[in-house]
Amino acid sequence: MQGVNVKSEIGNLKKVILHRPGDELLNLTPSTLEELLFDDIPFLPVAQEEHDAFANILRGEGVEVVYLEDLMAEVLDAKPELRQQFLDQWIYEAGIRTDMYHDIITDYINSNYAGTKDMVMKTMAGINLQELPQKDTHLLVDMVSDRCKLVCAPMPNLYFTRDPFAMIGNGVSINRMYSVTRNRETIYGDYIFKYHPDFAGTPTYYDRNDTFHIEGGDILNINEHVLAIGISQRTEPDAIDAIAHNVFNDETSTIDTILAFNIPSSRAFMHLDTVFTQIDYDKFTIHPGIMGPLTVFEITPDGKGGTKIRERNEDLEKVLSEYVGQAVKLIPCGGGDRIAAEREQWNDGSNTLCVRPGTVVVYQRNNVTNDVLYKQGINCLEMPSAELSRGRGGPRCMSMPAWREAL
Numbered sequence: 200m201q202g203v204n205v206k207s208e209i210g211n212l213k214k215v216i217l218h219r220p221g222d223e224l225l226n227l228t229p230s231t232l233e234e235l236l237f238d239d240i241p242f243l244p245v246a247q248e249e250h251d252a253f254a255n256i257l258r259g260e261g262v263e264v265v266y267l268e269d270l271m272a273e274v275l276d277a278k279p280e281l282r283q284q285f286l287d288q289w290i291y292e293a294g295i296r297t298d299m300y301h302d303i304i305t306d307y308i309n310s311n312y313a314g315t316k317d318m319v320m321k322t323m324a325g326i327n328l329q330e331l332p333q334k335d336t337h338l339l340v341d342m343v344s345d346r347c348k349l350v351c352a353p354m355p356n357l358y359f360t361r362d363p364f365a366m367i368g369n370g371v372s373i374n375r376m377y378s379v380t381r382n383r384e385t386i387y388g389d390y391i392f393k394y395h396p397d398f399a400g401t402p403t404y405y406d407r408n409d410t411f412h413i414e415g416g417d418i419l420n421i422n423e424h425v426l427a428i429g430i431s432q433r434t435e436p437d438a439i440d441a442i443a444h445n446v447f448n449d450e451t452s453t454i455d456t457i458l459a460f461n462i463p464s465s466r467a468f469m470h471l472d473t474v475f476t477q478i479d480y481d482k483f484t485i486h487p488g489i490m491g492p493l494t495v496f497e498i499t500p501d502g503k504g505g506t507k508i509r510e511r512n513e514d515l516e517k518v519l520s521e522y523v524g525q526a527v528k529l530i531p532c533g534g535g536d537r538i539a540a541e542r543e544q545w546n547d548g549s550n551t552l553c554v555r556p557g558t559v560v561v562y563q564r565n566n567v568t569n570d571v572l573y574k575q576g577i578n579c580l581e582m583p584s585a586e587l588s589r590g591r592g593g594p595r596c597m598s599m600p601a602w603r604e605a606l
């Protein structure tokens with residue numbers, strides 16, 4: 200499979216990119232949780248077991264699972280000249296501006312993490328000041344600084360591979376993230392889409408150096424003609440304008456309509472995929488808080504290289520039915536029970552990963568929502584989720600499909 204092919208949310212899933220959580224989770228501390236976008240500290244060995252169970256469920260369904268860290272290591276193994284360039288960029292983007300620290304960190308990594316994959320994993324995990332050789336520098340900052348501070352911050356959200364880049368049909372958007380903590384995550388995708396033999400040459404619709412924020416959790420492929428993007432806490436309208444322009448002007452793209460859903464800008468609604476996720480030809484799971492009229496902007500090409508925009512104010516059900524091409528059923532998280540809905544929404548009850556129409560991976564802990572899905576005839580593949588859920592993302596957030604078969 201060369202390149203990417205994702206023209207729906209439900210077509211038979213053939214290939215997916217995951218990241219197995221690693222030592223970056225060990226660098227979460229109570230005082231950094233908020234900044235690192237976690238609500239609690241997962242227990243790493245169990246988080247890894249759960250993640251392996253997720254990968255095995257997908258393999259059992261005939262999906263090829265590839266890991267972000269392996270793709271990145273393959274890039275650097277094939278082109279060793281990129282290793283130092285990557286390290287320099289990573290160190291710079293970690294906020295290191297002095298030559299002295301740049302050199303200390305480079306030496307430390309090169310002598311302790313010579314293997315490419317080890318090095319890649321280390322850049323994800325972060326570096327604590329204590330790990331570095333203690334130099335007698337006579338710099339005041341070294342004498343007074345807190346010995347346990349992180350010199351290079353960890354990237355604990357990397358296991359949410361949905362967000363730093365996102366497939367749009369046969370192309371990709373390399374995103375600029377909303378938060379400081381997530382912005383370095385996109386370096387890996389940038390290298391992979393520039394240099395990995397399986398992905399290089401993929402049309403790119405957004406660049407990590409572009410000005411406005413956009414995250415993959417807001418990008419949903421409805422079908423080969425229609426793309427939905429959330430205007431949210433994480434995604435600015437200007438980024439959607441830019442994507443619309445680039446997608447419409449790419450002759451290889453079949454997308455002729457972009458729907459921008461204006462969703463509340465809050466952490467509970469974080470991304471469009473926390474609000475609704477497609478699970479079958481005619482079924483979506485939804486956040487119960489989104490019922491009622493919603494502002495949706497329909498963006499289409501104006502025929503002169505620009506775009507035209509039509510604003511609509513309608514129920515989600517009506518809008519989705521129209522673009523999906525048949526009556527759709529919205530299944531609220533937690534069924535009708537308010538407390539269950541709130542509890543399970545908190546653990547991403549409506550954030551499922553569709554493997555093929557009507558078959559979805561779900562968190563086992565959302566048993567009320569899962570029962571509702573079973574009653575609707577949906578085949579739920581339940582994965583353990585006690586620890587992974589602490590990062591506030593479900594099976595959709597933890598996966599980036601690279602290939603889906605046509606419906």
Ligand SMILES: NC(=[NH2+])NCCC[C@H](N)C(=O)O
Nearest residue numbers: 236359416470590591592596
């Ligand atoms: N596509 C998603 N809903 N991703 C969830 C990401 C969760 C992550 N802790 C963040 O705040 O960024």
